[in-house]
Amino acid sequence: MNRPEAIAIGCSMGGFDALKILLAALDPRLPQVVLVCCHTAGNVEAMCELLASHSTLPVVEARERGPASGNTVHVAPGGYHLLLEHDRHFALSVDERVCFSRPSIDVLFESAADVYHAALIGVVLTGANRDGADGLVQIRSRGGIAVIQTPTSAKAAAMPQAALDTAGTDYCLPLEEIAPLLNRLCLT
Amino acid sequence: MSTPPPDTELEQLELDLFVEALKRRHGHDFSQYARASLMRRVRQLVHDHHCSSISALTAQLLHEPDFVIQVVQGLSVPVSEMFRDPAVFRALREQVLPILASYPQINIWQAGCAHGQEAYSLAILLEEEGLYERSHIFATDFNPDALQRAREGIYPAKDAQQWSRNYLEAGGSLSLASYYSARYDFIRLHERLRRNITFANHNLVVDKVFCEAHLVLCRNVLIYFSNPLQNRTLTLFRDSLVRGGHLCLGLRETLDFAPVAVDFTAVDPKLRLYRRSSQPTSGNRDESP
Numbered sequence: 275m276n277r278p279e280a281i282a283i284g285c286s287m288g289g290f291d292a293l294k295i296l297l298a299a300l301d302p303r304l305p306q307v308v309l310v311c312c313h314t315a316g317n318v319e320a321m322c323e324l325l326a327s328h329s330t331l332p333v334v335e336a337r338e339r340g341p342a343s344g345n346t347v348h349v350a351p352g353g354y355h356l357l358l359e360h361d362r363h364f365a366l367s368v369d370e371r372v373c374f375s376r377p378s379i380d381v382l383f384e385s386a387a388d389v390y391h392a393a394l395i396g397v398v399l400t401g402a403n404r405d406g407a408d409g410l411v412q413i414r415s416r417g418g419i420a421v422i423q424t425p426t427s428a429k430a431a432a433m434p435q436a437a438l439d440t441a442g443t444d445y446c447l448p449l450e451e452i453a454p455l456l457n458r459l460c461l462t
Numbered sequence: 463m464s465t466p467p468p469d470t471e472l473e474q475l476e477l478d479l480f481v482e483a484l485k486r487r488h489g490h491d492f493s494q495y496a497r498a499s500l501m502r503r504v505r506q507l508v509h510d511h512h513c514s515s516i517s518a519l520t521a522q523l524l525h526e527p528d529f530v531i532q533v534v535q536g537l538s539v540p541v542s543e544m545f546r547d548p549a550v551f552r553a554l555r556e557q558v559l560p561i562l563a564s565y566p567q568i569n570i571w572q573a574g575c576a577h578g579q580e581a582y583s584l585a586i587l588l589e590e591e592g593l594y595e596r597s598h599i600f601a602t603d604f605n606p607d608a609l610q611r612a613r614e615g616i617y618p619a620k621d622a623q624q625w626s627r628n629y630l631e632a633g634g635s636l637s638l639a640s641y642y643s644a645r646y647d648f649i650r651l652h653e654r655l656r657r658n659i660t661f662a663n664h665n666l667v668v669d670k671v672f673c674e675a676h677l678v679l680c681r682n683v684l685i686y687f688s689n690p691l692q693n694r695t696l697t698l699f700r701d702s703l704v705r706g707g708h709l710c711l712g713l714r715e716t717l718d719f720a721p722v723a724v725d726f727t728a729v730d731p732k733l734r735l736y737r738r739s740s741q742p743t744s745g746n747r748d749e750s751p
Contacts, residue, residue, distance in 0.1 A: 338685060338716045351714050354685075357498035366714055367499045368682045369539050385498050391470060416470065 277461050278341070278419065279393040280307040282381030282386045284409070286401025288429025290314065290321065292449055296399070297329035297347060299453030304331065306460050308347040311356060311382045313375050313405070318352045325349070336364045350377035353421065357385035373405035383409025393418030394457060397452065399423045401433025410441035421445045421452060468544040472476045473683070476516035477501055483520045488530045492537060494691035500537070532606070538605040540576030543621060544583045546681075547713050548631035550733050551583060554677075555633050557729070558708050559591045562676050568597040571675040571702060573666060573695075574637035574683035575601035578612030578659075579625075583632075584679065585655045586641055590634070594658060600673055602664035615651035622649050638640050666695045675702045683732075693720040700725050703738040710735050 286290055289312045314321055318335050326333040329347060335420060336348040342362045350356035353455075354366040355377050372378035382408060383396050396413040398406045400423060410420050420443040425431035427448040438446065445455060467496045471596050477500070485491045492500060504516055511532070513519045545551045562568045563665075572581050581601035588594040603609050622638065630640040642649040664672065666683070684692045699709055700722055709726060711734040717723035726736040 280736065338714050339689065339719045340716070354714055355499075359496065359498050359503070366685045366711075367502075368541055368685070369502070370482045370498045370541055381502065385502070388470065388498070388501065 277393065278306055278390075278395050279344075280309060280386060280390045281395045281397060281460070282309040282311075282383055282413075283397040283399065284311045284383065284401070284406040284433075285399035285406065286313040286375075286379075286403060286430065286433055288400040289310060290325075291429070292399045292423070293325055294328045295449055296453050297325055297331065297333065299450075299457075301457040302328050302330040302459060303345075304457070304460050305344045307342045307344050307362075309336070309342070309356070309358075309382060309386060310347055311350045311377045311379045313377070313379075313401070313403075314352065314426045316352070318349055320355070322349050338364060338366045340364050349384060352377070353404075355381040357381060358389045360389055361427050362389065373403050375403070375405050379406035380409035384412045387412045387416045387418060394418035395421060395456065397423075397456070398430035398437040399449070399452075400430050402430040403433055404436035404440075406433060407440035408435040410437050410443075414441055414444075419444050421447065421455065423452065424448050473501075473516065476520070477504060480504060480516050480520045480523070483523055484530070484533065487524055490530070490534060490537075494667060494688045496686055496688055499686055503537050503539060507533060510536065512614050519582070534605060535607055536604075538576075538608060540603070540605065540608045540611075542576045542579045542682075543628065544579045544625040545628035545632045545634075546580070547733075548628045550681075550710065550713065550735070551587060551628075551632035553730055553733050553735055554584075554594065554615060554710065555587050558677060558710075558735070559593060561706075561708075562597075563591070563593055565676055566596065568593060568677075569673055569675045570597065570599045570677045570679065571673060571699075572599060572601045573664070573678065573680040573699070575603045575612055575661065576605075576608050577617070578615060578661065579617070579702065580681065581612065581659050581661070582615060582641075582651050582655055582677060583629075585659060586629070586634070586638075587591075587632075589655070590636075597658055599659045600675075601659055601661050603661075604663065604665035606663060609663060612661050613656070615653075615656060616648050617651075619644055619649050630654075666698065667691065671698060671702045673702060674704055676704055677708045677710070678703055679710045681710065682715070684715055685712060689719050693722050696720050696722045696726075700738055705738060705740045707738045708735065709738065 322333045333347040357365045422443045424435045425435040588597045626638040729735040
């Protein structure tokens with residue numbers, strides 16, 4: 275089995291609170307690249323600062339052409355899709371919305387799957403649409419690992435439910451148990 | 463590092479061959495486009511045209527002469543809005559136009575104009591600041607279909623509400639509705655806004671400097687370019703700009719990886735507003751003797 279190189283997390287409605295809990299419980303030694311796509315209309319810079327005060331890892335807005343560095347949480351900027359190039363640098367796009375969203379979780383997941391192949395964990399958290407479901411299919415088809423928040427434990431169940439129905443999953447867990455799982459998968 | 467499964471490697475090879483076919487058969491060079499977005503758009507084309515693979519798309523591209531039009535259309539995906547990022551247009555109105563006002567004739571190059579939304583936004587700014595009579599906007603794109611749409615200035619009415627809010631946030635003193643007429647589900651911008659705009663075909667990948675500009679606006683176009691093509695394009699902008707001329711990029715674009723950035727000074731780095739420096743610092747100028 276491949277040791278994961280990256281974790282890609284998608285969330286929407288209720289996502290900010292979920293991220294606070296998840297990022298607070300990640301092991302600060304995680305060497306992986308952590309990618310986050312959260313459908314927030316607001317200011318991503320401010321969101322990064324707020325998340326950073328809870329997170330064990332540094333939280334930054336992903337920078338166009340910047341490197342996807344490990345041991346860091348990179349958040350997709352507002353209004354742009356976030357993608358990865360094969361040299362593990364970020365690219366942005368203003369292509370049309372996917373699932374009414376830009377940034378879109380599907381776009382991030384698919385692009386990350388192209389780069390990390392099986393060494394990728396895709397995580398779908400709370401949300402009220404179906405973004406992330408198709409992206410999770412792509413991650414799984416390349417041998418990556420899927421983790422979905424139990425819909426009944428999510429503030430909005432639609433997104434994790436759509437991911438479960440469309441992609442299936444390797445793990446389906448309540449929010450509090452996701453960070454411990456990621457720590458285990460990434461450090462052992 | 464993981465070993466890529468063969469199908470992923472194969473798809474990358476198919477993309478290479480597609481790009482090569484598009485270039486050699488039709489003269490459109492996408493080889494310097496950033497790969498991740500290009501792959502996404504090509505996969506979308508495969509899906510939309512019910513092809514079984516990128517290779518099948520390539521075959522169609524090679525054997526059906528007219529198909530290239532749809533392919534180029536799919537690869538350019540022009541998405542924009544009027545007064546997008548209002549703070550930028552407010553800064554243009556309040557900080558840049560007063561400087562441009564000192565020139566007897568003002569030339570503006572808007573590169574990658576897509577359906578014309580930003581070119582018309584500029585025209586409105588200039589009109590309201592009393593500068594439009596002595597201004598000319600060169601709005602360029604490589605996609606002929608997008609240029610045609612831009613010339614028409616017709617947009618879905620459902621977009622107008624957001625655009626009106628943008629306009630007001632950008633410091634507009636009237637109502638955006640005073641610049642268009644609404645018919646059914648569409649709005650049509652007034653013809654007089656177009657009087658000093660030239661919509662023209664220009665391809666940033668291959669074409670050269672064509673005007674002396676006081677302001678170059680190119681937002682969210684360079685994000686699709688590889689680092690070398692980004693640098694080439696910025697060099698083109700530098701060589702088009704008068705000394706001290708302004709450059710306006712997209713809000714999340716960065717010059718950090720472009721060597722030619724030394725020839726620009728940040729005016730408002732948060733809004734990605736720059737000026738061409740007065741002193742030459744790097745070589746390869748078109749105008750040098």
